[in-house]
Amino acid sequence: xxxxxxxxxxxxxxxxxxxxxxxxxxxxxxxxxxxxxxxxxxxxxxxxxxxxxxxxxxxxxxxxxxxxxxxxxxxxxxxxxxxxxxxxxxxxxxxxxxxxxxxxxxxxxxxxxxxxxxxxxxxxxxxxxxxxxxxxxxxxxxxxxxxxxxxxxxxxxxxxxxxxxxxxxxxxxxxxxxxxxxxxxxxxxxxxxxxxxxxxxxxxxxxxxxxxxxxxxxxxxxxxxxxxxxxxxxxxxxxxxxxxxxxxxxxxxxxxxxxxxxxxxxxxxxxxxxxxxxxxxxxxxxxxxxxxxxxxxxxxxxxxxxxxxxxxxxxxxxxxxxxxxxxxxxxxxxxxx
Amino acid sequence: xxxxxxxxxxxxxxxxxxxxxxxxxxxxxxxxxxxxxxxxxxxxxxxxxxxxxxxxxxxxxxxxxxxxxxxxxxxxxxxxxxxxxxxxxxxxxxxxxxxxxxxxxxxxxxxxxxxxxxxxxxxxxxxxxxxxxxxxxxxxxxxxxxxxxxxxxxxxxxxxxxxxxxxxxxxxxxxxxxxxxxxxxxxxxxxxxxxxxxxxxxxxxxxxxxxxxxxxxxxxxxxxxxxxxxxxxxxxxxxxxxxxxxxxxxxxxxxxxxxxxxxxxxxxxxxxxxxxxxxxxxxxxxxxxxxxxxxxxxxxxxxxxxxxxxxxxxxxxxxxxxxxxxxxxxxxxxxxx
DNA sequence: CCCTGGCACTCGACCGTCCCGAGTGCCAAT
DNA sequence: ATTGGCACTCGGGACGGTCGAGTGCCAGGG
Numbered sequence: 001x002x003x004x005x006x007x008x009x010x011x012x013x014x015x016x017x018x019x020x021x022x023x024x025x026x027x028x029x030x031x032x033x034x035x036x037x038x039x040x041x042x043x044x045x046x047x048x049x050x051x052x053x054x055x056x057x058x059x060x061x062x063x064x065x066x067x068x069x070x071x072x073x074x075x076x077x078x079x080x081x082x083x084x085x086x087x088x089x090x091x092x093x094x095x096x097x098x099x100x101x102x103x104x105x106x107x108x109x110x111x112x113x114x115x116x117x118x119x120x121x122x123x124x125x126x127x128x129x130x131x132x133x134x135x136x137x138x139x140x141x142x143x144x145x146x147x148x149x150x151x152x153x154x155x156x157x158x159x160x161x162x163x164x165x166x167x168x169x170x171x172x173x174x175x176x177x178x179x180x181x182x183x184x185x186x187x188x189x190x191x192x193x194x195x196x197x198x199x200x201x202x203x204x205x206x207x208x209x210x211x212x213x214x215x216x217x218x219x220x221x222x223x224x225x226x227x228x229x230x231x232x233x234x235x236x237x238x239x240x241x242x243x244x245x246x247x248x249x250x251x252x253x254x255x256x257x258x259x260x261x262x263x264x265x266x267x268x269x270x271x272x273x274x275x276x277x278x279x280x281x282x283x284x285x286x287x288x289x290x291x292x293x294x295x296x297x298x299x300x301x302x303x304x305x306x307x308x309x310x311x312x313x314x315x316x317x318x319x320x321x322x323x324x325x326x327x328x329x330x331x332x333x334x335x336x337x
Numbered sequence: 338x339x340x341x342x343x344x345x346x347x348x349x350x351x352x353x354x355x356x357x358x359x360x361x362x363x364x365x366x367x368x369x370x371x372x373x374x375x376x377x378x379x380x381x382x383x384x385x386x387x388x389x390x391x392x393x394x395x396x397x398x399x400x401x402x403x404x405x406x407x408x409x410x411x412x413x414x415x416x417x418x419x420x421x422x423x424x425x426x427x428x429x430x431x432x433x434x435x436x437x438x439x440x441x442x443x444x445x446x447x448x449x450x451x452x453x454x455x456x457x458x459x460x461x462x463x464x465x466x467x468x469x470x471x472x473x474x475x476x477x478x479x480x481x482x483x484x485x486x487x488x489x490x491x492x493x494x495x496x497x498x499x500x501x502x503x504x505x506x507x508x509x510x511x512x513x514x515x516x517x518x519x520x521x522x523x524x525x526x527x528x529x530x531x532x533x534x535x536x537x538x539x540x541x542x543x544x545x546x547x548x549x550x551x552x553x554x555x556x557x558x559x560x561x562x563x564x565x566x567x568x569x570x571x572x573x574x575x576x577x578x579x580x581x582x583x584x585x586x587x588x589x590x591x592x593x594x595x596x597x598x599x600x601x602x603x604x605x606x607x608x609x610x611x612x613x614x615x616x617x618x619x620x621x622x623x624x625x626x627x628x629x630x631x632x633x634x635x636x637x638x639x640x641x642x643x644x645x646x647x648x649x650x651x652x653x654x655x656x657x658x659x660x661x662x663x664x665x666x667x668x669x670x671x672x673x674x
Numbered sequence: 675c676c677c678t679g680g681c682a683c684t685c686g687a688c689c690g691t692c693c694c695g696a697g698t699g700c701c702a703a704t
Numbered sequence: 705a706t707t708g709g710c711a712c713t714c715g716g717g718a719c720g721g722t723c724g725a726g727t728g729c730c731a732g733g734g
Contacts, residue, residue, distance in 0.1 A: 025697050038707055043698070061697050061713045100498065139472050139488065147494070149486060151476065157484070159494050161437065235572060236592060239585035248576035255573060362726050375678050380727065398684045398726050 002052075006045045008035065010054055011078040013046075014066050018313050023063030068278035068312060071290070075275050075316050082317035084325050088116065092329050099333065102126070102155035106231055109306060109330055114234025116322045119310035120254065122293075124264050125229045126154040126303035126334070128222065133184045133192065138177040138214070143167040148217055152189070154303060154334060162217045165209040172207055176214065189222060228304065230260040241311040246288050253285040254309075264293060264305045271295040271302045273324050278312045288312060292319045296327040298335035306330065339389075343382045345372065347391055348415040350383075351403050355650050360400030405615035405649060408627070412612050412653050419654035421662050425453065429666050436670065439463070439492035443568055446643060446667055451571025453659045456647035457591065459630075461601050462566045463491040463640040463671070465559060470521045470529065475514045475551070480504040485554055489526070491640060491671060499554045502546040509544055513551065526559060565641065567597040578648040583625050590622040591646075601630060601642045608632040608639045610661050615649045625649060629656040633664040635672035643667065 012033045016024040026039040026046060035042065046064055049055045054070035057063065066074065084092075095112055099105040106123050113121035137149040146162040183199050184192060196215050203211045232254050243250060253259045263276075263283050276291045286309070293307025306327055308319050349370045353361040363376040363383060372379070383401055386392045391407035394400065403411065421429075432449055436442040443460050450458035474486040483499040520536050521529060533552050540548045569591050580587060590596045600613075600620050613628045623646070630644025643664055645656050 023697090027697075039697095040707055040709090041705085044706085047699080057698085059713090059715065061699095062715075063697070134478060135476050135484075137474060137476050137486070139474050139486070141471060141488070147472070147488060149474070149476070149494075149496075151478070151484060155498075157486075157496050159486075159496075161492075233592065236585050236588035239588055248573050251573035251576055255570065360726090364725075376726090377678055377680090378676085381677085384728080394727085396684095396686065398728095399686070400726070 003045070005035070005037070006049060007073075007078055008033075009042060009045045010049055010066070010070060011074060013049075013055060013064055014071065014074045014078075017065050018315055021313065023058055023065050025063035028063075066313075068280065071277045071312060071316070072280075075277070075320075079317045081273070081324060082321040084116075084321055088322075089325065092116075092326060096329055096333050102157075105155075105330065105333055109326060110231050110233035113306065113308055113322065113326055114237065116326070117308045117310070117315075117319050118234075118237050118240070119308040119314060119319065120235055120237055121233045121306070121308050122254075122260060122264065122291075123231050123233075123306040124261075124304035125231070126152075126156055126297070127228055128152065128156065128158070129189055130297075130301060130303055131156065132186060132188045134186075136177065136180045136184055136218075138173050138180070140168070140170055140173050143169075146173065146214065148214060148221075150218070150221060154298075158221055160217050160221055162214050164213055168210050172210075176207070176211060180214075192222060193219060228261065230257060230264065232260070237310075241313075243288060243311065246285075249285040250289060253283055259283050259285070263291060263309075264307070271297070271300070273320055273327075274307075275316065275320070290314055290316075292316065292323050294323050294327040296331045296334075298331060303334070340382070342372070342374070343386060344410075344415055345370075346379060346382045347386055347403070347407060348411060350386075350392060350401055351408065351411045351415075354402050355652055358650065360395055360402050362400035365400075403650075405617065408614045408649060408653070409617075412614070412657075416654045418610070418661060419658040421453075421658055425659075426662065429453075429663060433666055433670050439494070442492075442667065442670055446663060447568050447570035450643065450645055450659065450663055451574060453663070454645045454647070454652075454656050455571075455574050455577070456645040456651060456656065457572055457574055458570045458643070458645050459591075459597060459601065459628075460568050460570075460643040461598075461641035462568070463489075463493055463634070464565055465489060465493065465495070466526055467634075467638060467640050468493065469523060469525045471523075473514065473517045473521055473555075475510050475517070477505070477507055477510050480506075483510065483551065485551060485558075487555070487558060491635075495558055497554050497558055499551050501550055505547050509547075513544070513548060517551075529559060530556060565598065567594060567601065569597070574647075578650075580625060580648065583622075586622040587626060590620055596620050596622070600628060600646075601644070608634070608637070610657055610664075611644075612653065612657070627651055627653075629653065629660050631660050631664040633668045633671075635668060640671070 009029065012029050013024050016029065016032060026042040029035065029042055030037065030039050046055065050057070050064065053067060054073060055064040055066050058065060092112060096105065096108055099108050106125060110121045110123045131152040131154045133150065134153045135151040139147040139149065141147055144164045144167055146164060148160045148162050150158040179199065183195055187195060196218060200212065200215060235251065235254060238247060238250060263281060263286065273294045278290060279287050281291055288311065289309055290312045291307055291309050293305050295302030295305050297303035307323050310319065346366065349366050350361050353366065353369060363379040366372065366379055367374065367376050383392065387394070387401065390404055391410060392401040392403050395402060429449060433442065433445055436445050443462060447458045447460050468489040468491045470487070471490045472488040476484040476486065478484055481501045481504055483501060485497045485499050487495040516536065520532055524532060533555060537549065537552060572588065572591060575584060575587060600618060600623065610631045615627060616624050618628055625648065626646050627649045628644055628646050630642050632639030632642050634640035644660050647656065
């Protein structure tokens, strides 16, 4: 029911609208893209496309603009993924290779994506849940206060203060630290909860109040850190794509970690490149934006997601190319360090 | 040369313009504020004020708007600092009291300031330089890699990976850790550089390559971390105050840590409440914005600065009140923890 | 000397009108 | 199925007139 040519017409409309930001008419279509038919034919095709809901005209007797459904079809069946240029690949490589830190990797990735796509970049920290313990450290701050440092194999470091019910001596802190490391080292974070449960029974009753304080903080870190961090960058790019009124709404959404998690969290276990267009995404304030995202991680399991957010009228092929490439490189960097 | 009434007129102009965002004329002034003179008199005063550069008219035969110089005079001599309401004080207190972490304090402070003033909030992390060492921790990750954790008395935790030239055993790591803590504990960070210099001589020659690697990372952390972190929040509030074209510029500036440091760094050792208006501030992209900032810290020394950034036409008395109050509370929280 | 009322003037904002042109839908012809 | 022709629609820009807020100036009065 949708002709090859009609698809081509839709593709052309999307491309023209993305680059000019103006409704596109039958005349301008035929000479910009060398379709070998007359404007009248295009008009007929357009009428069909409109009837099916892929495009619409903002006012009578104006050009057409794609609807969300139109972009969806464009992404799924018409456009490809535009690979990066060699120069861009090299830029990514050198820029990311300079990172010395997980924080630094994430920060650089955000900047990179934002600059590459001229959109807003969002990068989620590698999920705690999917990684494993590399080391647990307990540092006495005062006699009634410890600092708990949890280091994962992805290089992420979580630190939390622990308030102790009883004063404690350095020797028993060392003991607890040794115990924790012996028990947790190398284990998946998902196992930690049960392991700690078993551990609790083996503590001398005198030390038990303090130990349980530490344990509960560890558990808190794991549960509550379901609110994983998402870093945003390149918000300035929103100013260029004028959402006249919606801009405030979008900026507000971008400042809410919870909202960002919901946005990215939709398909967290998929490694795949995903596009959420306009109203498809779960956040109300972002109904006029699209998200192109991909999972990244070491090997084949996805640790987290990253992507770019822009107006629905964004350059999908380019954005998809950039996101896919960056996700791969970040995965390599993480695996290599 | 500037009459009491002329000052009052300027004040009234600023207030009206801030609240209505429209040029204000002589007529509307006299009945909004009950000045007991005729519009004609006001007009004469306005002519003088304009001649002196405190106000200007955007087009002939329109109302007047304040210049940067006008706002400056307003802040310095006319307006006071508007104290917060009781409800606001309580809100600050309860909101900040819930923080369990330095990161959390900073995050909450940013949100608080942004919400209180409906402007963009900027909060600088407590300066490393001005704080002292509470603990140094070395954690072996592999035999050729350590994690260095540096904890300060303000609760700030810096972590850095150290690549070692030679493989190392746990025992010698423990030794080095003990040595570092014995030497550095409780010392001001400013002294650390010299202390480490002395320490280097006391190392067995076999361990020296590894030790110097650790030392150099410590020193790096101190020097390079002159780029202190600044956290920004409430950027959505910029959308309300329409900088039609400048918005992109402003958002870009807010994403550059270096720029923010320059902005706040102007007067870092002053505890005082400071207002930088329009072109007074050192950042080119922020020529149409003002910054109200104050130092905060424990006791009488300022650890860092926090403040709000908004269009030059902002409500200075309220902003100043909020910034001053929040700075005080944050200082208390930091001292108390 | 400072304030005031009056007056002529300016100019931006608003509104209605008009016109143009891009773009459409429909239809008959190929 | 495609095409050329044709009448139609409607948004946007140009033009012009009115309105009113606001100004500067000046002469008169406390």
